[in-house]
Amino acid sequence: MSMMISEEAIQLIKDKQALSIDSKTLVDEQLSLIYDNNWFNIWVPQILGGKELSLQDGLALLEELAYWDGGLGWTVTLCAGANMFAGYLDKDLARKVFADRKVCFGGSGRATGKAVWDGTQYSITGFWRFATGAPHLSHFTLNSFVYDGDKARVDKDGNPVFYSFFVPRDKVLIHYDWDSFGLACTASHSFSLENATVEAHHAFQIDPQHRIDDHVLYRIPFVPFAELTLLVNYMGMYRRYLDLVEKFFFEKSADENWHTKYGRDYFKRLDGLQQQLESDRTKVAALTEQLWALALQDSPLDAALASEITSTARGIVKHILADVVTLFPLLGINAAQNGQEINTVFRNIFTASQHSLLNI
Numbered sequence: 001m002s003m004m005i006s007e008e009a010i011q012l013i014k015d016k017q018a019l020s021i022d023s024k025t026l027v028d029e030q031l032s033l034i035y036d037n038n039w040f041n042i043w044v045p046q047i048l049g050g051k052e053l054s055l056q057d058g059l060a061l062l063e064e065l066a067y068w069d070g071g072l073g074w075t076v077t078l079c080a081g082a083n084m085f086a087g088y089l090d091k092d093l094a095r096k097v098f099a100d101r102k103v104c105f106g107g108s109g110r111a112t113g114k115a116v117w118d119g120t121q122y123s124i125t126g127f128w129r130f131a132t133g134a135p136h137l138s139h140f141t142l143n144s145f146v147y148d149g150d151k152a153r154v155d156k157d158g159n160p161v162f163y164s165f166f167v168p169r170d171k172v173l174i175h176y177d178w179d180s181f182g183l184a185c186t187a188s189h190s191f192s193l194e195n196a197t198v199e200a201h202h203a204f205q206i207d208p209q210h211r212i213d214d215h216v217l218y219r220i221p222f223v224p225f226a227e228l229t230l231l232v233n234y235m236g237m238y239r240r241y242l243d244l245v246e247k248f249f250f251e252k253s254a255d256e257n258w259h260t261k262y263g264r265d266y267f268k269r270l271d272g273l274q275q276q277l278e279s280d281r282t283k284v285a286a287l288t289e290q291l292w293a294l295a296l297q298d299s300p301l302d303a304a305l306a307s308e309i310t311s312t313a314r315g316i317v318k319h320i321l322a323d324v325v326t327l328f329p330l331l332g333i334n335a336a337q338n339g340q341e342i343n344t345v346f347r348n349i350f351t352a353s354q355h356s357l358l359n360i
Contacts, residue, residue, distance in 0.1 A: 004061045005068070009033055013068045018339065020071060020185035024178070025135045030072055031102075039065070039076045040104050043084035045213050048098040050086065052215060055225070055292045056285070059232045066236030070348035071185040073236060077229050078132035078186070082106045082141050084225075085166065087213035090201040094212070097139070106133045107141035109226075111162040113193070115144040117153075121199050122146075124165060127175075127192040134174050134189040139166045142193075163203040171196040182347030219295040224309045227357050228288060231313040234358060235281060237349050238320045242274055244342040245327050248334075266330055273323050280316050287312060317358045324349055 005013075012033055020027050026034075034040060042058045044050020053061070058080075066073030082105035086094050097103055113126020128142050145162045146153040153161040175190040204210065211218035217225075249266055253259045287309050294301060324346065328335060335342045353359065 004057075004064050009037065010068055013065075013072060017069045017071070017185075017341075017344070020069075021344065024184050025187040026072065026075055026133070026185055031136055034072075034076060035101055038101075040079045040083050041098070042080050043217055044086045044098060045215050047213075048086055048094055049101070050083075050098070052217075055217065055220070055228070055288055055295075059228060059288060062229055063232040063236040063239075066233040067240045070233070070237040070240070070345060070352065071183050073233050074183055074348070074352060075133045075186045077233050079104050079106050079137070081226060081229055084217070085141060085164070085204065085206065087211055087215060087218040088164075088204040088206055089166075089212060091212060093201050100138065102136075103138050104133060104136055105139050105141050105166060106137045107131045107166075107191070109143060111143035111145060113142060113144040114147055115163065115165065115203070116147045116149065118149075121197050122165070122203060124167070124193045124196050124198060127190065129190045130178075130188045131174075131191050132186045132188045134178075134191060135187050137169055139168055140172045140191055141166045164206055165198060165203050167193065167196060167198055167202065171198075180351050182344075182349070182351030216292070216295045219298055220291060221301050221306070223357075224291060224301065224306055227309055227313045228284070228291070230352075230355055230357055231284060231316060234317055234320065234349070234352055235277065235284070237345055237352065238324070239277060241324060241327075241342065241345045241349065242270065242277065244345065245331065246270055246274075248331055248342070262330075270327070273327070276319075276323075283312060284316075313358060317353055320349070321353055 012029060016027055016030050020030060038051050039061070041050035042053045042061060044052065046052040062073060062077050065076055083103065085105060086098055089097070108128035108131060110128060112128060113124060115122045115124045124144055126142070126144060131137065131140060141164060143162050143164050145160050155161055171193065173192050173194070175192065178187055178189045206222045208219050208221060249263065249270065253263050287305070290305055291301075291309070294305070328346065331342065334340055335346065337343055
C-alpha cells in the first residue's frame with residue numbers, strides 16, 4: 001500500500017490505463033489528477049507553487065506511480081524533470097510561467113537546431129524527437145547551438161556553444177509520430193520550430209553554477225538526477241511485473257499437477273528475483289542519500305559517485321531486461337494478449353529501456 005498516493009488516485013490510475021493506451025495520450029481524468037496533486041511540480045520551488053520535494057521523496061513518488069501505471073509514471077517523471085528547470089530561469093519570468101497550474105514543460109535533451117542571436121533575441125530553427133507528453137505541454141524545451149549571425153559561437157576551448165531554451169507551445173509544430181509498442185500514452189511526439197523568435201531570458205544553462213534558485217535540488221547536476229528519476233521508474237514497472245507474475249503463479253498453483261511439476265521451481269526463481277530487486281532498491285537509496293548529502297553541503301559532485309550512479313543504473317536495467325525475458329515464457333499465452341496488464345507492463349519495460357540514459 002502506498003503512503004504517497006491515495007486509494008482513490010490509485011483506483012483512477014488503474015481505471016484509465018487502458019483508455020489512455022487506446023487514446024495514445026493521457027486522458028483528461030489522468031491530467032486532472034496530476035494537476036490536483038501538483039505532480040508535474042514536485043521539483044519546483046515552493047515559492048513558485050511547487051512541492052519542492054527532497055530527492056528521496058520525489059523518487060519514492062515516481063517509483064510508486066510507475067508501479068501502478070508505467071506510462072503515466074514515465075510522463076510525470078519526464079515532465080516533472082523538465083519543470084525542474086524553473087530553478088534555472090529568470091525569477092520574474094518563472095513566477096509568470098508557473099502561475100498557471102497546468103504548466104508542463106517537456107522536450108528533447110539532444111542538441112540539434114540552430115539559435116541565431118541578433119543582439120536582442122534568438123531565432124530558432126530545428127527538429128527534435130521524443131517530447132514526452134507533447135499534447136499537453138505548455139512549453140517545449142530544447143537544446144540548440146548558438147550562432148551570432150552566420151557564425152557558430154564557440155567557447156574558450158573552441159567547442160560549439162549550445163543553450164537550453166523553452167518555447168511557448170503556440171510557436172511549436174508538433175509532428176504526431178509516436179507509435180511505439182509500449183508507453184503509448186506518453187505521446188512522445190517530435191516537434192519542430194521554423195525561425196521562432198524567443199527573448200533572451202528564454203535561454204538558460206542547466207548546470208548548478210547557473211542556478212537562479214538555491215534550493216538543494218538545484219545543486220545537483222542534471223545527469224545523475226535524470227538517471228535516478230528514470231531508474232526508479234524502471235524499477236517501479238519491474239516490481240509490478242514481478243507481482244503480476246507471482247499472482248499468475250498462485251492462480252496456477254490451484255492445479256495440484258502444475259504445482260508439483262513447476263510450482264516449487266518457479267516460485268523459487270521468482271523469490272530470487274524479488275530479493276535481487278530489494279537489494280537493488282537499497283543500493284539506489286544509498287546512492288541517492290550520498291548525492292543529497294553532497295548537495296546539502298553544497299559540495300561539488302564527486303566524479304566517482306557520478307560514474308557509480310551511471311554504471312549502477314545501466315547494470316540494473318540490463319539485468320531487469322534479462323530477467324523479464326527469462327520469466328516471460330513461464331506465463332503462458334495470456335501474457336502475450338493485448339490488454340492484459342502483464343503484457344502492458346512488459347511492453348512498457350522494453351520501450352523505456354531504449355532511453356539513451358538507461359541504454360547500454
